[in-house]
Structures are given as structure tokens and as C-alpha cells.
Amino acid sequence: MRSLNRGIGRRLCLTLLVCLVLVGIWPAGIIHAAGDPSGASRNCQSCHDDGLYRSGFKASAHGNNTCASCHTDITDLRRHMTGETKTRPVNCGSCHRDIASRFKKDVHYIKQNFQCQDCHQDIHGIRKSGAGFKVAAVENCSQCHRREDYTRLGHSGALLKGNADAAACTDCHGLHNTPYYDPSLERDRASARENYTRRCRSCHADAKMAKRNRFTTKTVASYDETYHGKVLNIGFPQRVAGCADCHRGHNILPKNDIRSAMHRDNMKSACKNCHKGFHDRFVSFEAHPDPMDPKRSPLLYWTNIFMIALLGGTFAFFWLHTILWWRRTYCDKCREGKAGFIENKLHPECREEMQIQRFPVRDRIMHVLLILSFFTLVMTGFPIKYYDSPWAKILINLWGGAYRAGLFHRLAALVLCGLFLYTLWLSLQFLFPKKQFRGSLQRLFGPDSLFPNFKDLKDIIGMFKWFFGRGDMPKFDRWTYWEKFDFLAVFWGMTAIGGSGFMLWFPEVFSYLFPGWMINVATVVHSEEAFLAAIFIFTVHLFNNHLVPNKFPLEPNIFTGRYRLDALRHERPLEYERLMAEGRLDAMKREGPGFWTQMFASAFGLASLSLGLLLTGLIFWAALFY
Amino acid sequence: MTRYEMQMIKIFSIVTILLVMSISPAGADQKPPPRIEPRGVVRMMENRENIVLINVLSYLECMDSRIPASLCIACKEAGEKASLLPRDRNAKLVFYGGNTPVEAGCEIIREAQREGFTNLYILKGGLTAWKRAGYEVESITRIPRVPAPALKPGDLKPWLNSAPGALLVDLRSPAAYQSDHIAGAVNIPLASLHRTYQDLTWDRPLIVVDADGSRSFLAASYLRRKGLENVQRLEGGMVAWKAWNKGGAP
Numbered sequence: 001m002r003s004l005n006r007g008i009g010r011r012l013c014l015t016l017l018v019c020l021v022l023v024g025i026w027p028a029g030i031i032h033a034a035g036d037p038s039g040a041s042r043n044c045q046s047c048h049d050d051g052l053y054r055s056g057f058k059a060s061a062h063g064n065n066t067c068a069s070c071h072t073d074i075t076d077l078r079r080h081m082t083g084e085t086k087t088r089p090v091n092c093g094s095c096h097r098d099i100a101s102r103f104k105k106d107v108h109y110i111k112q113n114f115q116c117q118d119c120h121q122d123i124h125g126i127r128k129s130g131a132g133f134k135v136a137a138v139e140n141c142s143q144c145h146r147r148e149d150y151t152r153l154g155h156s157g158a159l160l161k162g163n164a165d166a167a168a169c170t171d172c173h174g175l176h177n178t179p180y181y182d183p184s185l186e187r188d189r190a191s192a193r194e195n196y197t198r199r200c201r202s203c204h205a206d207a208k209m210a211k212r213n214r215f216t217t218k219t220v221a222s223y224d225e226t227y228h229g230k231v232l233n234i235g236f237p238q239r240v241a242g243c244a245d246c247h248r249g250h251n252i253l254p255k256n257d258i259r260s261a262m263h264r265d266n267m268k269s270a271c272k273n274c275h276k277g278f279h280d281r282f283v284s285f286e287a288h289p290d291p292m293d294p295k296r297s298p299l300l301y302w303t304n305i306f307m308i309a310l311l312g313g314t315f316a317f318f319w320l321h322t323i324l325w326w327r328r329t330y331c332d333k334c335r336e337g338k339a340g341f342i343e344n345k346l347h348p349e350c351r352e353e354m355q356i357q358r359f360p361v362r363d364r365i366m367h368v369l370l371i372l373s374f375f376t377l378v379m380t381g382f383p384i385k386y387y388d389s390p391w392a393k394i395l396i397n398l399w400g401g402a403y404r405a406g407l408f409h410r411l412a413a414l415v416l417c418g419l420f421l422y423t424l425w426l427s428l429q430f431l432f433p434k435k436q437f438r439g440s441l442q443r444l445f446g447p448d449s450l451f452p453n454f455k456d457l458k459d460i461i462g463m464f465k466w467f468f469g470r471g472d473m474p475k476f477d478r479w480t481y482w483e484k485f486d487f488l489a490v491f492w493g494m495t496a497i498g499g500s501g502f503m504l505w506f507p508e509v510f511s512y513l514f515p516g517w518m519i520n521v522a523t524v525v526h527s528e529e530a531f532l533a534a535i536f537i538f539t540v541h542l543f544n545n546h547l548v549p550n551k552f553p554l555e556p557n558i559f560t561g562r563y564r565l566d567a568l569r570h571e572r573p574l575e576y577e578r579l580m581a582e583g584r585l586d587a588m589k590r591e592g593p594g595f596w597t598q599m600f601a602s603a604f605g606l607a608s609l610s611l612g613l614l615l616t617g618l619i620f621w622a623a624l625f626y
Numbered sequence: 627m628t629r630y631e632m633q634m635i636k637i638f639s640i641v642t643i644l645l646v647m648s649i650s651p652a653g654a655d656q657k658p659p660p661r662i663e664p665r666g667v668v669r670m671m672e673n674r675e676n677i678v679l680i681n682v683l684s685y686l687e688c689m690d691s692r693i694p695a696s697l698c699i700a701c702k703e704a705g706e707k708a709s710l711l712p713r714d715r716n717a718k719l720v721f722y723g724g725n726t727p728v729e730a731g732c733e734i735i736r737e738a739q740r741e742g743f744t745n746l747y748i749l750k751g752g753l754t755a756w757k758r759a760g761y762e763v764e765s766i767t768r769i770p771r772v773p774a775p776a777l778k779p780g781d782l783k784p785w786l787n788s789a790p791g792a793l794l795v796d797l798r799s800p801a802a803y804q805s806d807h808i809a810g811a812v813n814i815p816l817a818s819l820h821r822t823y824q825d826l827t828w829d830r831p832l833i834v835v836d837a838d839g840s841r842s843f844l845a846a847s848y849l850r851r852k853g854l855e856n857v858q859r860l861e862g863g864m865v866a867w868k869a870w871n872k873g874g875a876p
Contacts, residue, residue, distance in 0.1 A: 089768070110757045111725060112843055113691040118771035143773035144843070146861070180758065182725070182751075 047081070056125040090123075092116040099176045107180035134159055134168035141169040154252045158213075165203070165213055172199050186238055193242035197232060200243040222288040227384070227504065227523065234387040236402035239274070246270045246287060278508035285507075285516030291524055303521050307528035314532060318540040321482075324467035329549045356579075356588040358563035367558050370419055371608050376412035378534050378615055380405040385527055386622035413501055420494045447477040447578065450488070456481040477574040482544050493533050500526035531619070538616040546609055554609060559601035560593040658730060659721070659746035664759040667693075667720055667749060677718045678711075681753070682732055684817040686848055687841070689766045693722070693756055700817045702799065704733035708741070715742045722749035722756070725840055774846035776861035777833060779870035782808075785833075785858075792831040797845050798864070802837065808867060811835060816845055823852055831856040839863040 044067040045053055057063060068074065070090045079085040093100025096116075108114035117123055119140055129136040138147070138159070159166035179195060181188040203209055205220040223229040228240040248261045248270060255262035261270060267283040275282065290296055291304035359367075380399060383392035399405035430449070431440045445453040459481050462474035479487075500522035503510045507519050546554050557563045569576045579585040593601070670677045679696040681688040688698035699707040711719070721728055721735055728735070728748050738746055749756065757763060777785055786792055794811035796803050803813040814822050816836065826832065832854060836842040842859035849857045860867060 089765075104760060105758075110754055111840060112771065113763070113765070113768070114771055115768070144775065146776060146778065180754075182754075 052124050059127070060124060061126050061128050062123075089115060089117070102177040105179065106174075106176055107178045110180045131164065134164065134166075134170070137168045137170045137175065145169075154254075163213070165209055167203060171203070172196065190236075190238040193237040193240075193245065194232065196244040197237070197242035200247075218290060219288050222290050224387075226287060226289065226520075228287065230384045230387040231402045234384065234393055234396055234402060236396075239403060241274065241287070245273065275508050279511040281514075282508065282511035282516045286520045289517075289520040289523075291520075297517060297520065300517065300520050300524060304524050304528075307524060307532075311528060311532050314536065318482075318536065321463075322540055322543045324464070325548060326543070328467050328469075333549050354565045355562035355590050355592055356565055356568060356585070357561060357590050358557050358568075359561040361561065364559060364561050366419055366422070368604070369415060371604075373412040373415040373419070374533075374537065375608070375611060375615075376408055377416065377530075380409040380412070381530055382534070382615070382619060382622075385530065386619070386626055389618070389622035389626045391618050392622070410505060413498070413505075416494070417498060420490065420498070423490070447575070448479075450479055450484050452481065452484050452488070456484060475573045477572060477578065480572075482540075486541055489533075489536070493529060496525050497529040497533065500529070531623075534619065535616065538612040538619075542609060542612055546605075554602065554605045556593075556598070556601035556605055559605055560597050562590055562593050565589070659735065659748050661750040662720065662747040663750050664756045664761060667747075667756075668761065670718060670720075675718060676712075676714060676716065677720060679749075680719060680721045680734065682721050682723050682728055682734060683753075684815075684819065684841075686769065686816065686820050687724070687844060690769050690844060691753065691763050691765055693753065694762060694764045696722075699734045701729060701732035701734055702815070702817050704737040708734070708737050711738060711741065711743070716745065717743070718745040718747065719743055720747045720749055723752045725752060725754040726838065728752070769844060769848050769851060771843065772847045772850040774843060774850060774857055774859055776839075776859050778861050779867045782833070782860060782867070786810075789831045792833060793827065795826070795832055795834045795845075797834055797836045797842060802864075806864070806868075808835060808864075816841055819845060819848065823849060823854075826854060828854060831858070833858045833860055835860040835867070836863045838865045 048067075062070070070092075071087060072091075072094075073088045074080050074085075076085060080087070093103075103109050103116075106114075108119075120126055138156075155167040157166075159168055179191070181192040183189060201220055204215070205217050207217055210217045223243075224233060228242075231237070231240045232242055246261065246267070251259060251261045251266075253260035253262070255264075257263060258265070260266065264283060268280065271278065271283055271285075286297065286300075289300060291300050294301040379395060383396040383405070384402065386392050396402055396405050399408055427450075431443055443449060444451050455477075459474040459476065462471060463481075465471035466473045503514075503519060503522040504526060507516075510518070545551065545558075576585075579588065592598075667677070667679070679693050681692045681696045681698050682701045683698075684700050685698055685703075688696070688700075692698065697707075697710050699710055719738055721732065723729075735746065735748075751758070753763070786794075794808055796807050796811040796813045797816040797819070798807075798813070799815055799817070800813055803811075803815075807813070814826070826849070832849065834842045834845045834849070834857065836845070836859075839860070839862040842863060846857045846859045862869075
């Protein structure tokens, strides 16, 4: 009995001794841990002796650390062992600062209060995934998110077969920074659209990746050329479709698959998110059009070819015309200067201040409105056309963003349409005054008409002869052939640009008349015709009427309404002679315009001219380099 | 009856109707508190104003994550926890919920108004906006999240057919449950889940359903931690369920 008691006493003493030693060593081990990883770990492992904390942890990504590296709050072993202190969650952010900082914006933290260990549950055995990172990410995410969602996706097949280029969850949604978007906020919806479009683009616009995986980057390039793409790219994704608006969710499958978001039936619901009240054929709109592919979209291809030919032909003729004219006039000026008689040669009857009334107030107001609406259209439309040029974003922001610029664009378009319709009405009144049809043909081809006639053809030939010194400058009547072209071009231009513009303004309504792909055709027509109109006006029209050396820097008669009698006699001798012969000239004679009229004409005219030249420079910069 | 009398009756009727319409219904004089941005709350804190933050989410959610030093008084706990409100009636009370706006009929707000508190605010965007703004939160007893698979609304019925013993648990308030719920669902509000979870049958598969799918994950994690093995959640909650029933995407 005594020996039994002695035995118990010895064991008790031994146990107490072990405990004392452990209590003494533990804090030292913890303090020592930073310098000697194995020391502290061995102490912890005396209780936490599961294989995970031994070999598993040693081989893990954190294997070079000690237990106390992470569990920094365990400083009193006795209290820890007796459960008096409760272990606090590990702060992974003390080492992984960057990830912790990003994770503060992660949807898992914001909405679900996730912490690191919620996803990294096997933290003591965690290993670096290396090449298998993407698959590991899919495995991890699909613990909560249905894996079926992802495996329906076209990307999944390739990834799970070992293609490291294919997108995993983290490629689209981010890792540790999966953004949170509140669908009730427009700002968040816009950010989401921009984010997902950028992420799709990061792979689908990558030429090397495209080559490796046999897909085309044209998908992105062609989207960028649509209204959706241009407005999104210029930084206003609020009201246009990004990639994920059509390629919704994870349902990315071939478009002939009924489950695909791209299937014709499902496309309708995608379009309905933004467009209301359209005909079923609306969905034939090409979100990735290729105007250079005749097999895919023949009408779009031929429209594009036609517009290119129209632009090429018009500019080739008129730029050549302009250059030759400038050369001839400039040479004449130089010759006269050298000969020493450059002073104005006034006709004895034509005092300098004597002028005639050329344009009534109505025409002058119409021209001012035309200039204002035209500049508004150019300055609101071209930033969208050349969305990637450096000035585009500045200009669109000056209007208050793409949406407001669009409102101004439409308002200016309505003003221009009003002017066009009024001009049409005036033309009909000119042809059929007081509803008289007799003599309308004579009026149509007469000297006061803006309709071309056979003399215009002779004048063109005569002008080219004069350019090369083979004859005198043709004698013009009231309207020259280039002025007639300016006038008639408006009829073609308004039909093309106005018609296509209304189609783009009301695509849903027009879907009851045309298939959806006509919107693609309208886009090409609108865009190319806008370029033609703007550049023609800013280069050819401005040169012919203001910048030609004998009129430089401004011919103000469209603003003052008055035309110098001397200029009439020299520039339009047939009209001068006709007015003299008909005895109408004296009735048309006026004194020069008043001071304020001249001031307005000079200020408005020169400002318009300068703005036109500036815009020409910007457009050519964008067209050539972007 | 003369014409004059008829006209008098008409005028009297119109005046009576207008008077009845102008009388406000009971409780309408208690306007909902103004909303305040997280930055405004922080400014109050920095100015050391007498401010008390009140988390009106469920006890589980509040203990899991709340603005530091908040009180945890769920909307429906006005009766039992009203005594936690400060004695100073001039104190500024800021109520906040999760992502969804604090419900109009939140009882603890009504109770505070009845008790004479005048400086009441609702945190705009709730805890979500607070976190998005980058401000800290605290966890008193955090519920470690456990992977809880989600069922899409379109898969719910086939799944129920394959698991006949499964139980649908509607976590919303009794009022929301009574207005509309999935056939066969039982109502165990999240606000009292920490007390009532033991009533659940442990070996039955469970599907937890909330209003919009944002709160069921925490509930599922809690139940899994408590030992219920087979817990799933309905993705998107009742909002997704209703959308699917109307012919929306599965």
C-alpha cells in the first residue's frame, strides 16, 4: 500500500515537473520561433499532433513559418492549454498586405463577410497550385457556386482539358478583388459593364492568344466599330451594351444551341433589356459586323465599297480642282506683284462701297443656323466616330458626356432637317411660283436656278483649261458649278445621313420596315457620309468661298447679304450683264453693310472658319493615326 | 327636396370627403428617419457626438459583423430589447441593416420614435455601404463559413422530388412568409434561428430560402456548424423564385 502511494506520488511529481518544464519552455519557444521554425512547431505539435500539423504543414506553402508566426495572440501557454484564452482569428493581412487590402473591396467580404480561411479552409496544408492554379480556383469557387454554371461555359472544356489560356472563374471575376456591384445603381451597372468588357477584351483582343487558340481578334475590333463599342470605349458605358449584356452569365455556347444566350430566341430577351417594342427581325442586328466580308454581309460589304468609292471620287475631283485653282490664282497674284500693278482695278462705275443685295435676310439666317447645327453635329458625332483619338474624350466631356452629346446631336439634326425641308419648299416655290407649272423647265435650267445645266459642264472644262493657262476663266452667271454642287450635295447628303440617322435614332421602329442588319448598313452610311460632308465643307467649300487667294481670309456676303458690285462684274460677269440688260441692277444697288453687321460677319465668319480648320486637323489626325 | 337643398347636400358631401381624406391615418405622423451616408456617421463619431449605432439585422448577423460598438436589436425585437436604447433622448440613433433598405415598419425604429427620440437616422446602403466606403467592422462571434451549395429555382422542384424528406425553411419574417411563400415551406425567421434551430430535424435535407439570396449563406453556414449536414440554399431567394415562375431565366 505504501509502495502504491509512493508510486502515485512519484508519477504526480513527474507530471508536475513535465508541466513546469513545458510552461517554462513554451513562451521561450514562441519567442524563439521567429528564429528557429522547428523549435516552436515542435512545441505546438506536442498537443496538435495530427499529421496535418506535422508533415502536412511542413510541406505547405507556409512551411517555413512557425505556428506563432500566424497565431501571434498565443503568448500564455497555460491559459491557452486550459482554455482560459480564446484564440483569435489569424490576421493573414499582416503578411499578405496587398491581398488583404484588395479583399476589402471584394464582394465576398462586403456582402458575406468572408475571411481568408472561409475559402482557404485547408490553410495548414495549403500548397502553391503552380500550373494547376486555374483548375484549383475552379474547384475552390465551385464549392459554393454551382459548378454546372461554369462547365456549361465554352471556356470550361478547354481549361479542364489542360489549356491554360482558357478562362477560369478568376480571369473574369478577379481573385481577392471580385467587385461588388449594386444592380440598383446605374453607376455600378456601368462599372460592371466596363469591367467585364475589359476582361473579355484582355483575352479576345490578344493576338498571340488568338493565334495559339485559333480564334479571331476581329470579334473585338468589329464590336469596337459599333455604336455600343464606341460609346463604351469613350468612357460612357451607362446606356450601351457591353460583352456580358448579350453573352450573359455563363451561358456561352454556340448560337445554334437553344441553351445559348446567343440563340435567336434568347437574343430577344437580351435586346429587351435596353430596347423596347421592336419586331422580331430586330435581333438580326450584327453586334460584330465585318463590312469587309462579302460572304457574311453582302449588302453591308457593297454599301461600304460604294461609300469608299463615293468619298474617293468626290475628294479626288474637288481636291485636285482646289489645288489647281489655288496654284493658278497664287501664280497670277505673284505675277501681278512682280509687274507692279497689284492695286485694285475698279471700274469707273463701281465705287468700292457700292454693293448689291445678293442674299435676303431669310437666307442669311438659314445659313447661320446651318453653320451652327452643322458644327454641333460634327462636334458631337466625330468624338464617337474616332473614340480612341486623344481629343475625342475631351470634346465629349465638354458636352457633358456621351448621353448629353447625343441629345445635342439629335437637336442639331432636327434643326438641319427643318432647314432642309424649308429649302425644299423654297425650291418648289421657285419652280412653281403661285402654282404655275408653265415655264418650270425654263426656270429649272435658267440662270437663277441652282440645278446644273449644260453650261456648267462647259464651265468645268473651261475652268480646267484656265488652270493650265489654256484659256480664260469661264464667265459665270449667278451660280457657279461648284456652288450648285454644294447645294445639290445637301439633297443627297440629307437623304443618306438623315435617313440613316433616323434609323439609328429609332432602330426599334425601323425594325418593322427593315431587318436588324440594316442598322449595320445605316451605321456605315451615316459614318462615311458624315466624313464626306464634314471634310468636303471644311476643305473644298471653305477654300472655294473664303480661302482662295483673291477672297482670303473671308468672303462675308452670306452674312452681310451684300456683294461688291466690282466683285459681281469680275466674278459673275454674265449675271452683271444680264442685270444691266434687264435694267434691274440699279434697283439692287445698296450702300455697304452697317458697322455691326460687318462686325458680326467678320467675327462669326472667321470663328467658323477657324473652327472648321481646327476640326479638319483633328479629324485627319484621328483618321490617319487611330 | 328643392334644388337648393340638393346643392347643399352635394357641397356638404364634397367637404366631408375632403376632410376625411385630409385626416392622416394612425402612425402616419411618424415620418421615416432621414438617411445618412457612412461618411456622415464617421463625421459624427469624429466630432464625438452622442451617437448610438443600432444593427437591426438578426442576432446572428449582427454578432457576425457589425459596425464597432453597435447595439444588436433586430427590427422584431423591439419588445424585448427596447430597454437597451440609451436613456438620453437627445442621443442620435443610427439604424442600419444589410444591403437591402431597412424595412419601413421596423418596430425598433417605431419604438424609438414612441419613446421620444428625435434624432433618428438610417444609414444609407446599410452595412454594405459602410464596408464599401472602407470602414472597419467587428465580429463578436463570427460564424465560419461552410461551403453551402446553391440550388437554382429551376432545379428546386426536381430536387425536392428526388429528396422527399427535404424541408424548405423560409428565413424571412412571418409577415413576408404569410404574404407569399413556396408551397411546403416552414417559417423559421433568421432573427430567431439561434434559438429555434434545435427544433429542426437533424437528418432531413434542408433548403434555406431568404428574400434575395444574400442572407441564406450565413444561415446555411450556421446550421452546418451546428451539425446539420445536408443544408442547401436557394440561389437568389424568393426574388429569383418568383422571377423563374414568371418565365425568367432558370
